[in-house]
Amino acid sequence: MGLITAEKYKESLADGRVIYYKGEKVENVATHPDLSVCVDVMALDYQMAEAPETRDLAVAKDPETGDEMSRYYYKPQNAEDLLKAYELIVKATELGDGIIPLAKDIGADALNAINITANIMGNKDFVERINNYRKFLQEKDLATCAAVTCVKGDRVLRPSDPRQANPDFYVRVVDRNKEGIIVRGAKIHITGAAYANEMFVIPCRAMSEADKDYAVSFAIPINTKGVTQVCRPFQSQYSSLEFPVDRPVRTHTDSFVIFDDVFVPWERVFLCGEWNHAATMVYNFAVMHRRTGCAYRIPLTEQIVGAAVAIAEYNGVAGVSHVKDKLTNIIIYLETLKSLAKTACYDFVIRGDIAVPDPIATNMAKYHFAHKYHDVIRDLQDIAGGLLVTAPTYKDYQIPKIHDAMDKYLVGKKGISAENRLRILDFIRRLAKTERETIVLHGEGSPMAERMTILMEAQPVLKNCQKLVEKLAGIER
Numbered sequence: 001m002g003l004i005t006a007e008k009y010k011e012s013l014a015d016g017r018v019i020y021y022k023g024e025k026v027e028n029v030a031t032h033p034d035l036s037v038c039v040d041v042m043a044l045d046y047q048m049a050e051a052p053e054t055r056d057l058a059v060a061k062d063p064e065t066g067d068e069m070s071r072y073y074y075k076p077q078n079a080e081d082l083l084k085a086y087e088l089i090v091k092a093t094e095l096g097d098g099i100i101p102l103a104k105d106i107g108a109d110a111l112n113a114i115n116i117t118a119n120i121m122g123n124k125d126f127v128e129r130i131n132n133y134r135k136f137l138q139e140k141d142l143a144t145c146a147a148v149t150c151v152k153g154d155r156v157l158r159p160s161d162p163r164q165a166n167p168d169f170y171v172r173v174v175d176r177n178k179e180g181i182i183v184r185g186a187k188i189h190i191t192g193a194a195y196a197n198e199m200f201v202i203p204c205r206a207m208s209e210a211d212k213d214y215a216v217s218f219a220i221p222i223n224t225k226g227v228t229q230v231c232r233p234f235q236s237q238y239s240s241l242e243f244p245v246d247r248p249v250r251t252h253t254d255s256f257v258i259f260d261d262v263f264v265p266w267e268r269v270f271l272c273g274e275w276n277h278a279a280t281m282v283y284n285f286a287v288m289h290r291r292t293g294c295a296y297r298i299p300l301t302e303q304i305v306g307a308a309v310a311i312a313e314y315n316g317v318a319g320v321s322h323v324k325d326k327l328t329n330i331i332i333y334l335e336t337l338k339s340l341a342k343t344a345c346y347d348f349v350i351r352g353d354i355a356v357p358d359p360i361a362t363n364m365a366k367y368h369f370a371h372k373y374h375d376v377i378r379d380l381q382d383i384a385g386g387l388l389v390t391a392p393t394y395k396d397y398q399i400p401k402i403h404d405a406m407d408k409y410l411v412g413k414k415g416i417s418a419e420n421r422l423r424i425l426d427f428i429r430r431l432a433k434t435e436r437e438t439i440v441l442h443g444e445g446s447p448m449a450e451r452m453t454i455l456m457e458a459q460p461v462l463k464n465c466q467k468l469v470e471k472l473a474g475i476e477r
């Protein structure tokens with residue numbers, strides 16, 4: 001088995017992949033001035049496996065052969081495995097200053113969802129293919145991404161509905177032969193796809209029989225002929241208006257992925273026409289990926305706590321009762337998220353031959369995070385005060401006369417410099433940017449998807465509670 005180094009991962013990206021960014025074709029994502037920032041974030045995953053202090057967390061051993069592999073590609077069997085993966089994601093995100101490296105976690109969620117579906121279907125071919133593919137990832141230590149979200153067109157219409165403006169809003173099989181299948185369509189918002197090695201494709205919804213051509217799942221190298229990606233723009237450097245920070249910018253980009261009659265060999269096809277199993281695949285992916293999402297939101301939430309405490313102190317209001325109330329809200333928010341995410345691991349369920357985090361706790365964790373996020377950010381903005389938007393900039397601070405005035409007038413509590421107060425405000429501005437609010441809401445699925453899953457999974461609980469009350473009320477049915 002071969003764990004690879006961060007350098008080797010970066011070298012692997014010069015493979016002729018077709019990537020566009022800000023209207024230009026990218027020669028090499030690893031050396032591109034903006035995209036290399038994201039590549040460095042993804043490389044953190046490989047560095048964790050190299051560094052002695054994180055190696056135990058990042059690397060798992062095959063129980064039979066003792067061979068080492070990335071923990072992400074290890075098949076979770078119990079609560080301990082799930083907790084280790086959870087801790088790995090939290091630690092990786094801490095090292096990414098609040099941004100998950102994303103080299104393998106979302107891909108692992110797709111891998112496990114495909115694995116579960118193949119087992120539930122009882123289709124020996126699919127089981128063998130996904131087992132072989134897992135082995136391939138373990139041996140090559142490749143970076144993966146998951147392309148689930150199709151562009152969808154009219155959301156209310158099914159993929160095959162003739163009223164859709166075109167038949168390609170969901171990725172579909174347009175031809176097949178002895179060697180494999182040909183697929184067409186487009187996926188959107190695919191994080192890390194431009195600098196992963198391999199892409200999992202899975203359906204994004206339940207399918208009906210009429211949609212069977214859309215019930216397709218496979219994995220392909222990113223440089224596969226016919227695959228084109230367009231990355232969303234992002235800020236790859238700190239603004240020169242902010243106080244300089246001696247840390248690299250940590251961020252990702254997401255791709256619009258076009259599949260223009262792409263050939264996929266059969267050994268890489270994991271679903272092809274089995275329309276009644278599309279839901280199993282996307283559903284299990286969503287559960288595992290929401291748990292992953294909650295784990296990487298914990299370091300981000302700790303940053304919100306830290307920023308709120310710091311600015312409350314710097315403004316001199318830390319002891320004021322309504323500010324203490326708001327800090328309490330933020331702490332409750334963080335601790336609820338942590339507890340639900342861990343409970344999901346302890347209360348795991350076995351699906352196929354894989355341990356899956358408890359679906360209700362997982363969906364509650366993700367829903368809680370997204371639903372209350374805006375409240376917590378509002379509390380932080382409230383404590384920070386209006387200077388969050390009106391503060392003069394670092395560039396102004398460099399003008400001697402204004403520098404002196406800022407040093408004199410823009411301090412809060414005695415003993416805290418104006419510069420430090422302004423630095424925290426810069427930090428909060430970056431932390432609470434609007435872009436992140438959308439990611440929190442829609443990343444890993446929109447809130448309604450989580451509520452629907454909670455209600456569906458809670459049916460046995462609801463029935464038991466009803467029975468209990470009927471018994472207490474002397475009702476016999």
Ligand SMILES: Cc1cc2nc3c(=O)[nH]c(=O)nc-3n(C[C@H](O)[C@H](O)[C@H](O)COP(=O)(O)OP(=O)(O)OC[C@H]3O[C@@H](n4cnc5c(N)ncnc54)[C@H](O)[C@@H]3O)c2cc1C
Pocket residue numbers: 106146147148149152155156188189190191192254438439442443444445446447448449
């Ligand atoms: C930053 C970011 C990163 C992401 N990364 C990935 C990734 O790596 N891989 C990936 O596959 N996806 C990724 N996603 C996609 C994410 O899972 C989707 O954004 C999410 O599922 C919502 O889909 P959508 O954006 O198409 O919104 P829509 O589906 O258009 O949802 C918008 C609203 O319409 C409602 N709605 C939609 N359809 C229906 C319907 N049929 N009936 C009733 N209401 C409906 C929704 O509930 C929501 O309120 C990412 C998203 C973001 C923002």
